[in-house]
Amino acid sequence: MKQLKKIIVIMLLSLFLFVLQSAVFPHISFGQVVPNLIVIAVASFGFMDGIWYGMLAGAFCGFLQDVFFGDFIGLYTMIYLFIGYMNGKLNNVFYPEDIKLPLLSVVGSDLFYGSVCYVFLFLLRGKLSAGFYYTRVILPEMVYTVIITMAVYPLILFLHRVMDDGFRRNNGFE
Amino acid sequence: MSPLIKKKEEGIKIPSRYVLLLIVIGCTALIVVTYTTPTISEPVSRALGFVITPFERGISSAGSYFSALGVRFKNLTELQDENAILQSEVDRLTIENTELQQNRYELSALQKLYDIDAQYEDYETTGARVIARDSGNWFYSFVIDKGAEDGIQKDMNVMAGSGLAGRVTQVGSTWARVKAIIADDSNVSAMVLSNSAQMIVSGDLEKYREGVITFSQLMDSEDAAKVGDKVVTSNISEKFLPGILIGYIDSIELDSNNLTKSGTITPAVNFTQMNEVLVILRMKSDAAGYNYPDTE
Numbered sequence: 471m472k473q474l475k476k477i478i479v480i481m482l483l484s485l486f487l488f489v490l491q492s493a494v495f496p497h498i499s500f501g502q503v504v505p506n507l508i509v510i511a512v513a514s515f516g517f518m519d520g521i522w523y524g525m526l527a528g529a530f531c532g533f534l535q536d537v538f539f540g541d542f543i544g545l546y547t548m549i550y551l552f553i554g555y556m557n558g559k560l561n562n563v564f565y566p567e568d569i570k571l572p573l574l575s576v577v578g579s580d581l582f583y584g585s586v587c588y589v590f591l592f593l594l595r596g597k598l599s600a601g602f603y604y605t606r607v608i609l610p611e612m613v614y615t616v617i618i619t620m621a622v623y624p625l626i627l628f629l630h631r632v633m634d635d636g637f638r639r640n641n642g643f644e
Numbered sequence: 645m646s647p648l649i650k651k652k653e654e655g656i657k658i659p660s661r662y663v664l665l666l667i668v669i670g671c672t673a674l675i676v677v678t679y680t681t682p683t684i685s686e687p688v689s690r691a692l693g694f695v696i697t698p699f700e701r702g703i704s705s706a707g708s709y710f711s712a713l714g715v716r717f718k719n720l721t722e723l724q725d726e727n728a729i730l731q732s733e734v735d736r737l738t739i740e741n742t743e744l745q746q747n748r749y750e751l752s753a754l755q756k757l758y759d760i761d762a763q764y765e766d767y768e769t770t771g772a773r774v775i776a777r778d779s780g781n782w783f784y785s786f787v788i789d790k791g792a793e794d795g796i797q798k799d800m801n802v803m804a805g806s807g808l809a810g811r812v813t814q815v816g817s818t819w820a821r822v823k824a825i826i827a828d829d830s831n832v833s834a835m836v837l838s839n840s841a842q843m844i845v846s847g848d849l850e851k852y853r854e855g856v857i858t859f860s861q862l863m864d865s866e867d868a869a870k871v872g873d874k875v876v877t878s879n880i881s882e883k884f885l886p887g888i889l890i891g892y893i894d895s896i897e898l899d900s901n902n903l904t905k906s907g908t909i910t911p912a913v914n915f916t917q918m919n920e921v922l923v924i925l926r927m928k929s930d931a932a933g934y935n936y937p938d939t940e
Contacts, residue, residue: 529667
């Protein structure tokens, strides 16, 4: 029951964040670079709630992005699934007070996301100037995303605690 | 680790890496299937769009409020200077406009003589609002708030202001996805307006950061195409209606084969400030034989 509730909450939150990312974030782009909120969300669900929830959020967000913006379905699902999975592995060393792990994992996840996108969607079409793509697209996105992470991390942590406390209390009554 | 968390992990028996492997295999299969037969994904996107577009419609108006706020902070003096420049431009354009209107009367009279209908003003269009943009930094596609219910079909052309913005690539019941001409994987068959020399216009992420898109394979042996010339969609294009403005030539270079030319084009549409677009309801596939008098 507790798991089911958590699954529903994570799916609703992912849906909300996806809408936020595609409808609002393009308006706050800085030098044509948009921060990647979905990477932050999937990574946080991964290291806060474990592999299963990370994979759930990743597959769900990725699938939405595939359906709405991909030319074929499956690639983004796979990328975000991996991000959720790898961050889930960090669950054992996660301490809520320590912001270093979240920042590092977002750096890693976003670099991973950018590199895979470049290799599969650009390199395979013969666009070889990797230097340009790293310096003008991948790294700026990463920096912007990390800055956003620092700003929203307390909020994510708060949400996480409210969620867990709420479930624990509900469970007590049942 | 607290016993509470341990208990949760005991509840699920299958190791996570097997599930990961399973989904990865599933995704790979899906990629292959949807890449080879794009129509398969349509029912899925239709169903999902039904759930998500209402949210996006609401939230995107909040988003445009933010960007409007940013513009409002622009320096006041800057705006005043801009106003003065624009005012002089308005004067100049008014004069030009009257001149052009006279030319147009002349043109329409001549066209009647030749039995040619005016092309692009005749296209029936419908306005739509941009409600979502590609969430990454890699491609440029966007979602509009009109779909199959409003008569939108795949491959319809989309304009913003006076220029070509893109082409509908996917349709849901109340939404449609448009691939912009500046997207890295977009190609448009085009021609120079002045001498009808054919070319291919392609979006390029690398060049678009400088505000231009690229063109290639321009056959122009007489050096007639010049910087500043208008580039419009070609009449031999399969998906795009003829004569829609794409942009202006920004630079031209002779290719190493000494036959064709390539270069860059400044697009007529400002893609960062685009909130409303026009969808042309006529499709190239049913416009065949529409107004080519010389084919008769």
